[in-house]
Amino acid sequence: xxxxxxxxxxxxxxxxxxxxxxxxxxxxxxxxxxxxxxxxxxxxxxxxxxxxxxxxxxxxxxxxxxxxxxxxxxxxxxxxxxxxxxxxxxxxxxxxxxxxxxxxxxxxxxxxxxxxxxxxxxxxxxxxxxxxxxxxxxxxxxxxxxxxxxxxxxxxxxxxxxxxxxxxxxxxxxxxxxxxxxxxxxxxxxxxxxxxxxxxxxxxxxxxxxxxxxxxxxxxxxxxxxxxxxxxxxxxxxxxxxxxxxxxxxxxxxxxxxxxxxxxxxxxxxxxxxxxxxxxxxxxxxxxxxxxxxxxxxxxxxxxxxxxxxxxxxxxxxxxxxxxxxxxxxxxxxxxxxxxxxxxxxxxxxxxxxxxxxxxxxxxxxxxxxxxxxxxxxxxxxxxxxxxxxxxxxxxxxxxxxxxxxxxxxxxxxxxxxxxxxxxxxxxxxxxxxxxxxxxxxxxxxxxxxxxxxxxxxxxxxxxxxxxxxxxxxxxxxxxxxxxxxxxxxx
Amino acid sequence: xxxxxxxxxxxxxxxxxxxxxxxxxxxxxxxxxxxxxxxxxxxxxxxxxxxxxxxxxxxxxxxxxxxxxxxxxxxxxxxxxxxxxxxxxxxxxxxxxxxxxxxxxxxxxxxxxxxxxxxxxxxxxxxxxxxxxxxxxxxxxxxxxxxxxxxxxxxxxxxxxxxxxxxxxxxxxxxxxxxxxxxxxxxxxxxxxxxxxxxxxxxxxxxxxxxxxxxxxxxxxxxxxxxxxxxxxxxxxxxxxxxxxxxxxxxxxxxxxxxxxxxxxxxxxxxxxxxxxxxxxxxxxxxxxxxxxxxxxxxxxxxxxxxxxxxxxxxxxxxxxxxxxxxxxxxxxxxxxxxxxxxxxxxxxxxxxxxxxxxxxxxxxxxxxxxxxxxxxxxxxxxxxxxxxxxxxxxxxxxxxxxxxxxxxxxxxxxxxxxxxxxxxxxxxxxxxxxxxxxxxxxxxxxxxxxxxxxxxxxx
Numbered sequence: 001x002x003x004x005x006x007x008x009x010x011x012x013x014x015x016x017x018x019x020x021x022x023x024x025x026x027x028x029x030x031x032x033x034x035x036x037x038x039x040x041x042x043x044x045x046x047x048x049x050x051x052x053x054x055x056x057x058x059x060x061x062x063x064x065x066x067x068x069x070x071x072x073x074x075x076x077x078x079x080x081x082x083x084x085x086x087x088x089x090x091x092x093x094x095x096x097x098x099x100x101x102x103x104x105x106x107x108x109x110x111x112x113x114x115x116x117x118x119x120x121x122x123x124x125x126x127x128x129x130x131x132x133x134x135x136x137x138x139x140x141x142x143x144x145x146x147x148x149x150x151x152x153x154x155x156x157x158x159x160x161x162x163x164x165x166x167x168x169x170x171x172x173x174x175x176x177x178x179x180x181x182x183x184x185x186x187x188x189x190x191x192x193x194x195x196x197x198x199x200x201x202x203x204x205x206x207x208x209x210x211x212x213x214x215x216x217x218x219x220x221x222x223x224x225x226x227x228x229x230x231x232x233x234x235x236x237x238x239x240x241x242x243x244x245x246x247x248x249x250x251x252x253x254x255x256x257x258x259x260x261x262x263x264x265x266x267x268x269x270x271x272x273x274x275x276x277x278x279x280x281x282x283x284x285x286x287x288x289x290x291x292x293x294x295x296x297x298x299x300x301x302x303x304x305x306x307x308x309x310x311x312x313x314x315x316x317x318x319x320x321x322x323x324x325x326x327x328x329x330x331x332x333x334x335x336x337x338x339x340x341x342x343x344x345x346x347x348x349x350x351x352x353x354x355x356x357x358x359x360x361x362x363x364x365x366x367x368x369x370x371x372x373x374x375x376x377x378x379x380x381x382x383x384x385x386x387x388x389x390x391x392x393x394x395x396x397x398x399x400x401x402x403x404x405x406x407x408x409x410x411x412x413x414x415x416x417x418x419x420x421x422x423x424x425x426x427x428x429x430x431x432x433x434x435x436x437x438x439x440x441x442x443x444x445x446x447x448x449x450x451x452x453x454x455x456x457x458x459x460x461x462x463x464x465x466x467x468x469x470x471x472x473x474x475x476x477x478x479x480x481x482x483x484x485x486x487x488x489x490x491x
Numbered sequence: 492x493x494x495x496x497x498x499x500x501x502x503x504x505x506x507x508x509x510x511x512x513x514x515x516x517x518x519x520x521x522x523x524x525x526x527x528x529x530x531x532x533x534x535x536x537x538x539x540x541x542x543x544x545x546x547x548x549x550x551x552x553x554x555x556x557x558x559x560x561x562x563x564x565x566x567x568x569x570x571x572x573x574x575x576x577x578x579x580x581x582x583x584x585x586x587x588x589x590x591x592x593x594x595x596x597x598x599x600x601x602x603x604x605x606x607x608x609x610x611x612x613x614x615x616x617x618x619x620x621x622x623x624x625x626x627x628x629x630x631x632x633x634x635x636x637x638x639x640x641x642x643x644x645x646x647x648x649x650x651x652x653x654x655x656x657x658x659x660x661x662x663x664x665x666x667x668x669x670x671x672x673x674x675x676x677x678x679x680x681x682x683x684x685x686x687x688x689x690x691x692x693x694x695x696x697x698x699x700x701x702x703x704x705x706x707x708x709x710x711x712x713x714x715x716x717x718x719x720x721x722x723x724x725x726x727x728x729x730x731x732x733x734x735x736x737x738x739x740x741x742x743x744x745x746x747x748x749x750x751x752x753x754x755x756x757x758x759x760x761x762x763x764x765x766x767x768x769x770x771x772x773x774x775x776x777x778x779x780x781x782x783x784x785x786x787x788x789x790x791x792x793x794x795x796x797x798x799x800x801x802x803x804x805x806x807x808x809x810x811x812x813x814x815x816x817x818x819x820x821x822x823x824x825x826x827x828x829x830x831x832x833x834x835x836x837x838x839x840x841x842x843x844x845x846x847x848x849x850x851x852x853x854x855x856x857x858x859x860x861x862x863x864x865x866x867x868x869x870x871x872x873x874x875x876x877x878x879x880x881x882x883x884x885x886x887x888x889x890x891x892x893x894x895x896x897x898x899x900x901x902x903x904x905x906x907x908x909x910x911x912x913x914x915x916x917x918x919x920x921x922x923x924x925x926x927x928x929x930x931x932x933x934x935x936x937x938x939x940x941x942x943x944x945x946x947x948x949x950x951x
Contacts (some may be wrong), residue, residue, distance in 0.1 A: 062871075062944050064805065064879065127874075134865035145912055153912050161900055168893040171874070175881045 001046070002057040003071050005123050006039055006081065010115035010225065018108030026096060029107035033089040036114070047078055049473050049478035055123065059405075066178070066185035071122040071397065077479030079470060080250055084329045086115050086459075087242045087272035087334055093457045095235040095336045095450040097345060100147055106235070113239060120247045126174040126186035129255065133211075135168055142237060147233040159228040160242045166214035166221075170251075172263070173207030176200075177259060191259050192484075198262045199364035205263030207477050209257035209271070215248030216304050219278035226386070229297035232339035241300050241337065242330040249326055252311055253319060253481070264314075269402065272395065274414045280306025283418035287425075292343065292350040295426060299376065299419060303329050306415050309408075312390030316482050318394020319411070323474040324467055325387025328375070331463070332384060335456040342449060343430070347438055352426060356436030362444035370455040373427055375460035376459035377420045383463035386471075388416060478480040480491040492545055492552060493912055494560055494599075495604075496873065497524060498597045498898045502590035509586020513829035518575060519588050525568050532560040536950065548668055549607045553587040556604035558808050558950045559735040563599050566728045566815045568590065569933060570720065571822050577720050586648055588628060592724065595621035599732040603739065608657045608667040608736060611736060615653065615700065618732065619646050622725060624820055629721040645699065653696030659689030661951025672744045688854045690745055690752055694759075697740075701733035703789045704763040711770075719829060723822035724777070726785045727815035727946045734807050735791045741796055742803060743934040749799060757795045761791035776785040778835045781818065781903055784861065787895060788814050794876040796894070798883035804951040806879050810872030812947060813846040813860055816933040817869060820857035823926055824850060831920045837905055841915035850922055862903040863896055868940035871948070 013032035016472070018024050035441045056072035073081060083415060092110065099253045100106045116139070119132025137160070143155040173188070180200075181190045214221045257264045262273075279302050286298035307325050310318035342365065343358075359366035371382070378384035395412050399405025435442075445453055463470065501524040508516050535542065535557050542553040578585040591934070600615025614627060623646060627639025661667055663683035664675035676682065695706065702710040714722045721765065767787025774780040792810055795803040825835060827850070832839040846852040853937040858868035880889045922930075940947060 059943075062943075062948065064802070064948055065875075131865045134870075136604055138859070138864060142911075153908055157901070157904060157908070160666070160904070161897060164900060165893075165897045169890075172877065172881065172886075172889050172893060175874075176886075177880050180876070299733075386643050 001055060003043075003073055006036070006043065006070065007115060007118055007122065008246070008373040009039065009119065010111045014108045014115065017111055018104045018123075020104045022099075022101075022103045025104040025107050026092065028077060029111060030089060030092045032111060033085070033092055033114070036083045037089055038080055040338060043073065044078065044082065044473075047259050047473070048074065048477055049075055051075070051476040053111040060122075061091055061125075065127075066183070067127045068125050068185065068187065068325060069128060070125040070187065072124055072127065073122055074251060075391055075474040076124050076250070076481070079327055079474050080246060080475075081118060082116050082120065082470075083246060083330050084114060084243050086223055087238070087330050090236045090334060090452065090455065091242065093236055093271050093448060093455075094238065094334070094341065095328040096448045096452075097227065098235070100234075102146075104144065106147060110144050110235065110239060113139040113244075116289050117243055121250060125190050126178060126184075126188065126191065126255075126420045130167070130174055133170075133251075134164075136244060136247065137163055137167075140236060141246060143239070144228060145234040145328045147236065151227075152231045154233045155224075155227045155414050158225045162221075163214055166211035170209045170211035173204045176204060176207075180447075184424070188254070191411065196260075196262075198266065201260040201263035202266055203263070205267060206254065207258040207261065208251065209267075212256060213274075215251070216308060217248075217301065218274055219281055219301070219305060220274075220283075222301050225301060226294055228298070230291065230294050231239075234337055237297075238334045238337050239258065241297070244324045245304060246298075246330065249307055249322060250288050251313065252308070253322070256315060258312075258481060258485055266313055268314070271449040272309050272398070272408060274310030275305045275307075275312060276395075278302065279307070280413055280460035281413045281419070283422065284416065287418075287422045290351055290353060292340045292426065292430070293337065294350075295352070295407060295422065296333065296340060298479040299336075300333055301327075302415055302419065303376075305335075306388065306412055309412050310394040312396035313394040314485070315394050315397050316483060318388050319478045319482055320471060320474065321387050321390025321392075321394055324470050325384075325391060326468060328383040328387050330465060331456060331459050332372060332376045333452075334357055335460070336376060338452065338456065339369050339372060342445065344349040346442060347479040349438070352429050354436075355361040355400060355430045355439055356433040357431070358442050359431040360435055361440065361442045364450065365442075365445045365453070366447065368457055369427065371460055373423050377423050378416055381461070381464045381466070383460050385464060386467045492550070492566075492714045492932040494528045494535075494552075495524075495550075495600050497531060498593055498600055501598075502527070505586050505590045505593065509590075510583070514585060517586055517589055522568055525564050525571075526782055528791075529561060529564045529568075530834045532557050532564065535937060544606050548670070551606035551647065552603050552604045554951055555735070555739060555804055556600075559603040559731065559811075559902075560600050562808065562812050563596065563603070563728045563731055565598050566731070566819065567724070569819050569929050570723050570727070572925045572929050573723070573819070573826065574720055575923065577718075577826065578782070581718065586792065589627070590698075591624055595625070595724075596728070599728065602732050602736040602942070603676070605736070605739070606669050608660065608669070610673075611740065611801060612654065612657060615736070616650065619650070619700075619727065620695040622721075622729065625724070629718055630826060632716075634716035635718065636716075638713045641709050641716075642713045647924075649699030649706070651693050652699070654690055656689045656692030656696060657684050658761040659692065669740075669743050676744060677745050683895045686746075686825045687751055689756065690748065694752060694755060697733065697737045701730055701737060701789050702786055703759055703793060703794070704766040707763070707766065707786050707789075711782045711788055714777070714785070715779050719778065719822055719826050722782075723819060726822075727779070727818045729786065731811040731815055731846075733753050733881050734789075734795075734811060738796055738799075740809050742799055746799055751782065753797060754879070756793060757885070757888065760790050760793040760797055760888065762896045763787065763793065764892060768895045769788065771902050772898060774902070775837060776835050777828075777837055777840065777906065780837075781821055781825070782833060784902065785818070786901065787899060788861075789819070790895070791873065791876050791892065794871060794880050794888070797888070798879040798885055800879060802875070802879055805948060806872070806875040807877065808943055808951055809868070809875055809940070809944065809948050813868030813872040813937065814938050817857040817867075820933045820937075821861070823929060824857075825852045827920050827926065832917065837909050838915075839911040840906055841913040842917060843920075845914070846917065846919040847922065848931070849927070850920065853912065853930040854906050856937050858903040858906050860941070862900055866938065866941045867925065868937045868944075869920060871941055872943040875948075878890040910931075
């Protein structure tokens with residue numbers, strides 16, 4: 001059993017779904033995505049949590065360039081495969097209340113995007129990685145531009161050009177690595193073995209860094225993100241924020257740091273500082289937002305900044321924290337966007353100032369909102385806690401060896417306070433207080449909405465109370481990767 | 492060698508068919524004839540590439556020739572399939588048009604299989620003279636006449652450079668034969684300055700023919716003025732052949748002297764990329780945009796010659812194939828929009844996604860391929876080009892190319908945005924069956940090559 005089934009099923013599913021009529025397409029998409037989840041769980045049950053790469057497929061693809069269709073799952077990939085396969089059905093469920101025109105195309109594109117992302121998360125060949133990277137971009141461009149809001153055309157092309165620009169530089173970097181590799185292949189293990197000098201590694205570092213920093217997005221490459229998140233249809237926003245930005249983070253762990261460790265260590269402090277600036281900057285801006293969806297978008301920049309800082313600290317706590325936080329951030333951010341989707345669908349507004357008192361008329365909705373919110377701000381016993389804890393520990397551990405490093409950790413730690421402030425303030429303004437004429441008729445959640453919300457809340461609490469299984473999956477692989485780089489280049 | 496014979500005899504047959512008013516038979520006979528020529532060409536392919544020169548060393552029909560003959564013949568077939576009903580609108584002399592296109596193709600086959608500079612010259616001239624006529628077949632149309640005249644004057648001018656360059660090469664090496672010239676280059680420690688001058692003049696002449704900047708000024712006007720189908724032929728088949736000849740000449744004869752001509756071509760490439768892309772950005776007409784984008788594609792194709800190596804032939808082949816089939820879709824779509832919508836502005840594509848989903852889809856595939864997005868053939872072409880350039884350490888050039896690839900997104904996506912995201916109430920376009928076949932085949936080929944390039948990437 002190889003990983004290929006996981007990569008090709010969504011493509012087949014996408015084609016089938018795209019040809020179906022309105023009304024059937026969403027059910028088909030849900031069916032296929034659940035089937036994907038089941039397959040992923042089967043993989044998980046057979047997965048041995050050591051550092052090895054399993055379920056490998058390796059067949060020649062473009063022979064004259066030493067390109068192989070080579071993919072496999074190790075602990076790091078497994079977490080992200082889980083993330084993708086869990087979130088896609090969840091996201092499809094959250095769109096159930098929408099009546100999209102040309103539904104087949106919408107869900108077809110989502111499934112195709114899933115295929116692209118799974119390729120990214122499992123690829124062991126640089127060329128394949130790049131192809132998956134772009135294959136995930138095209139569908140989301142069309143999703144945003146076809147079903148998005150008013151200014152979608154201008155904003156989506158900005159988004160597309162931004163990310164495409166970054167990835168082209170990455171392509172140049174990958175080609176360069178390929179040409180330096182001893183046996184002229186794109187195999188990642190060959191890339192790992194190479195020892196280029198610092199100058200070249202620095203260039204490769206920047207080539208990769210641009211692509212990943214734009215994708216995450218890391219301050220100051222984030223300017224496309226709030227606009228795109230706001231204009232995209234809610235399903236598209238969830239795909240972008242829940243899964244797609246993890247492509248950037250995953251890329252850092254798997255491709256950027258191990259392939260250019262010396263280049264990375266040259267700019268390590270800069271990278272961490274950028275992550276920490278992102279945390280503070282995004283939190284301040286989030287505090288001032290009036291549009292709820294935009295607020296969540298900025299909070300996402302803050303969270304990602306912390307994840308990035310944890311990874312760039314490059315120790316086991318930081319990277320493990322990033323692993324689990326990727327999963328949990330995905331769940332939480334999908335939950336938050338779902339909350340705002342419910343509100344804006346009912347009231348046709350996302351202006352926080354116009355809302356208030358919803359908790360009175362919709363208690364079930366209020367509970368769901370609160371649980372997801374607590375997860376987002378990282379309260380202990382919710383899923384957000386363990387990840388943020390480990391990430392901060394990672395930054396502090398790094399700081400312990402560097403001049404002024406503790407301050408860096410302390411500033412990064414502000415994220416928890418900041419996040420709590422603007423999130424709770426949002427909750428207060430939206431849910432508490434007196435109802436106004438607009439919110440008085442707010443109908444509580446029911447049917448698929450209730451079911452979806454419950455599912456998200458269960459995940460938030462379950463992963464908060466007992467995160468160990470997830471940590472265990474990636475532990476061996478992360479430890480090996482971190483030590484391998486550390487031992488090769490002791491600072 | 493039967494390919495050249497078939498393609499040379501076929502037009503004469505067609506002229507007779509025209510004489511006897513058998514208009515209906517023209518297209519089938521042409522296509523069957525070209526398929527036969529294609530079959531003959533493919534039969535010449537040998538695993539070890541052991542072809543020997545023929546006709547007293549004038550031609551060498553090796554794998555390189557097989558591959559490029561095939562791609563030009565296939566593109567011509569696809570373009571001619573789009574011609575059903577097209578030439579009849581211009582005048583009754585349809586047989587002549589088919590015949591002239593085929594004469595041009597005969598010249599192209601000579602251009603991709605020459606082994607002697609004289610044959611290169613003859614091939615280019617057969618091709619060009621036919622094209623001068625084709626550009627002006629709309630006799631009462633002002634733009635078409637302008638295109639023909641401009642093309643003729645500029646073409647004649649560049650031919651002069653070409654011929655002068657060849658004469659200088661002959662003067663210093665004593666032969667027109669490619670093997671003899673290569674021997675001269677390899678065995679002479681001191682190369683005559685006249686020889687270098689010859690190379691420089693040849694570069695000028697060839698850059699004129701392939702439309703590389705700063706010798707590109709004829710391109711936009713000629714491409715815009717000529718009938719769209721002829722433009723499609725010029726910007727795909729002719730350009731492919733031009734680059735094949737360029738590459739063949741340089742890799743066979745001048746490779747040891749690359750220190751001399753690489754800087755020249757490097758500058759030309761960079762100028763070509765920027766001029767093509769930035770000017771294309773400002774166009775309101777789809778046809779003119781394609782004209783300028785074809786200049787920028789010439790820039791990418793020049794990569795293969797700048798970073799000349801064993802893989803160059805393959806890169807040019809894959810890139811030219813990808814570019815040709817995508818352009819054929821684009822020009823086919825343009826013909827339909829132009830005929831039935833009356834204009835070739837970007838606005839006339841508005842709302843096409845709703846009215847003609849199939850046409851919009853294939854045009855999207857074509858645009859994505861031209862922009863070089865993965866899973867389309869265009870990306871594979873760009874990837875090969877970039878790899879070649881990086882392998883020669885032209886990192887700066889690749890970075891400039893990356894910037895240009897990003898610029899090109901703007902104008903290629905304008906078409907996609909117009910088709911899908913801008914609404915417009917217009918009548919649905921009728922897409923003739925022939926068009927549908929060509930579109931489906933080309934889009935399928937674009938995706939297949941994009942997913943599995945080994946289908947075509949291992950023949951040179």
